[in-house]
Amino acid sequence: MKAKKYVLTFPVSEPGTFLSTRGTGAHKRSELEAVLRSASPAPVLEIDFTGTEAMTHSFVDEFLGKFYVSLAAGDVQAVGVRLVGLNEETRESVAVCLERRKQFAVQGEDHTLLGDTNVMADTYAQARKLGAFRAQELADALGISVTNANNRLKRLVQAGALSRDRAPGPERGGKEFMYTLP
Amino acid sequence: MPAWHAGVVLLELAGRHPLLRGNLRLQDRSRPELMIDARHLEFASPLDLAAVAALTHTHAVSGAEVTLLLPESRSVTSYLQRMDLLKHLPEEARVVGTLPHEVRNDHSANLLEVTRLKESAVGEVNQRIGFVATTHLGKRFGRQAFTGLGELIDNAVSHGASSLGAFITAQAYSGKTTGRRRLEVSVCDTGMGVLDHLRRNPQHSDVADSVQALERALSPRVSGTGEDRGNGLPDVLSGAKETAITSLILRSGNGAVTASHYREHIFTAYQHTTDRVTGTWAWLRVSFPA
Numbered sequence: 001m002k003a004k005k006y007v008l009t010f011p012v013s014e015p016g017t018f019l020s021t022r023g024t025g026a027h028k029r030s031e032l033e034a035v036l037r038s039a040s041p042a043p044v045l046e047i048d049f050t051g052t053e054a055m056t057h058s059f060v061d062e063f064l065g066k067f068y069v070s071l072a073a074g075d076v077q078a079v080g081v082r083l084v085g086l087n088e089e090t091r092e093s094v095a096v097c098l099e100r101r102k103q104f105a106v107q108g109e110d111h112t113l114l115g116d117t118n119v120m121a122d123t124y125a126q127a128r129k130l131g132a133f134r135a136q137e138l139a140d141a142l143g144i145s146v147t148n149a150n151n152r153l154k155r156l157v158q159a160g161a162l163s164r165d166r167a168p169g170p171e172r173g174g175k176e177f178m179y180t181l182p
Numbered sequence: 183m184p185a186w187h188a189g190v191v192l193l194e195l196a197g198r199h200p201l202l203r204g205n206l207r208l209q210d211r212s213r214p215e216l217m218i219d220a221r222h223l224e225f226a227s228p229l230d231l232a233a234v235a236a237l238t239h240t241h242a243v244s245g246a247e248v249t250l251l252l253p254e255s256r257s258v259t260s261y262l263q264r265m266d267l268l269k270h271l272p273e274e275a276r277v278v279g280t281l282p283h284e285v286r287n288d289h290s291a292n293l294l295e296v297t298r299l300k301e302s303a304v305g306e307v308n309q310r311i312g313f314v315a316t317t318h319l320g321k322r323f324g325r326q327a328f329t330g331l332g333e334l335i336d337n338a339v340s341h342g343a344s345s346l347g348a349f350i351t352a353q354a355y356s357g358k359t360t361g362r363r364r365l366e367v368s369v370c371d372t373g374m375g376v377l378d379h380l381r382r383n384p385q386h387s388d389v390a391d392s393v394q395a396l397e398r399a400l401s402p403r404v405s406g407t408g409e410d411r412g413n414g415l416p417d418v419l420s421g422a423k424e425t426a427i428t429s430l431i432l433r434s435g436n437g438a439v440t441a442s443h444y445r446e447h448i449f450t451a452y453q454h455t456t457d458r459v460t461g462t463w464a465w466l467r468v469s470f471p472a
Contacts, residue, residue, distance in 0.1 A: 016309075016312075017308075018308040018309060018311070018312030018328050019308065019332075019334065020304065020308050020333070020335050020336050021301075021304050021332075021335060021336040021339055021340065022336060022340055023304070023340065024304060024305070053312055053316065053321075053325055053327075054312060054324075054325035054328040054329050054332070055332070056328075056329055056330075056331070056332035056333050056336060056414075056417070057329070057333070057413060057414075057417050058336045058413070058414050058417070059332070059333075059336075060332060061413075087325070088322070089322070089325035089326055089329060090325075092329075093329060100413065106403055121274075150320030154301070177393065180338070
């Protein structure tokens with residue numbers, strides 16, 4: 001039986017909140033990382049923007065942009081990360097910030113990518129169709145090399161869009177991974 | 183009529199929103215007294231209010247006596263009073279003129295009084311400005327406007343920090359006469375100014391003067407820090423550019439820039455000014471169809 005995933009929801013703000021300044025963003029990121037570090041096992045993290053009316057790009061960069069850097073560096077652990085509760089304007093702020101940093105994030109409601117989605121949007125859509133797969137299967141489905149598929153999968157894992165576990169048994173020697181949706 | 187002797191530093195605020203017209207002329211800068219003559223002031227913009235607060239504090243801290251001659255117009259004086267300008271003058275400042283009896287109604291949906299902006303006050307200021315913006319411009323336009331103007335708040339608390347702080351004020355206009363709903367916000371800090379801030383980054387140590395500093399600061403990814411950031415000021419202008427005419431005036435040191443942004447139309451004019459501003463003064467207007 002498949003183990004139920006532990007979802008940790010981090011509410012960004014109270015209803016009706018307007019957010020600005022790098023200082024506020026840094027403070028909010030510290031809160032998020034502290035919550036995440038104390039969570040065991042590593043959860044699926046849901047960053048909930050419900051109630052946030054608007055936020056400046058500087059706030060988003062300091063809060064979210066740098067959080068995704070920590071995540072990619074392994075400073076904090078999460079099985080997956082998704083953003084929920086964004087309105088049209090806060091979604092735009094997130095997209096601009098992530099694009100500038102060449103990052104992307106999963107929007108929880110419709111499982112689309114926000115930010116620098118070039119190439120990765122199709123890859124992620126294909127990954128969602130496959131559900132659980134190895135790199136070779138994704139490469140075959142997209143008609144790309146395994147090396148290319150591995151590079152894209154690495155970025156998707158770093159952004160918390162996919163989970164990666166050691167595959168039950170290597171088919172051709174060496175280590176092989178199984179990718180799943182968080 | 184008050185008498186002042188020749189040689190005091192005099193700032194004359196006359197007519198409509200005088201500092202928006204760029205006529206900051208401080209006479210005799212060498213004397214330790216600041217006289218602000220607002221007797222002929224007919225209309226005060228947020229910039230006039232926040233700038234007077236910042237200017238009086240920077241002079242007072244250096245030991246100058248500060249005097250404000252109140253407007254002859256009762257309604258303009260009432261407005262300065264209602265906007266809490268008088269409360270934010272230095273304690274020792276002298277106010278000359280007649281203050282009307284104050285009737286204080288709740289206008290929190292239309293304005294933000296002159297407020298000292300410190301890191302600890304950012305949350306409350308954000309809520310007040312956001313409320314004015316969304317009440318007057320609607321949810322969508324108000325949120326867009328905040329996305330840009332919030333960067334001014336960030337600049338003031340992050341780069342304009344000084345023991346005197348910064349001053350912010352805002353006013354919404356209904357558009358009954360202009361046909362456009364407008365929100366004006368001004369943030370005037372008393373910090374190091376754009377030139378000295380940029381020069382902290384070795385990459386920009388070659389910046390020669392305040393005008394060049396403003397030019398760089400309005401370019402993307404230019405920062406006084408070593409980090410890859412520096413989109414704050416460009417984002418001030420682009421926050422609502424698809425739907426609003428956004429105008430920005432910045433003064434710092436002896437440099438000034440006027441910039442407007444609407445869709446693909448961009449207008450920018452830089453100039454050297456006779457008088458220096460300590461810190462950075464910013465005024466932003468977002469103007470949406472009524």
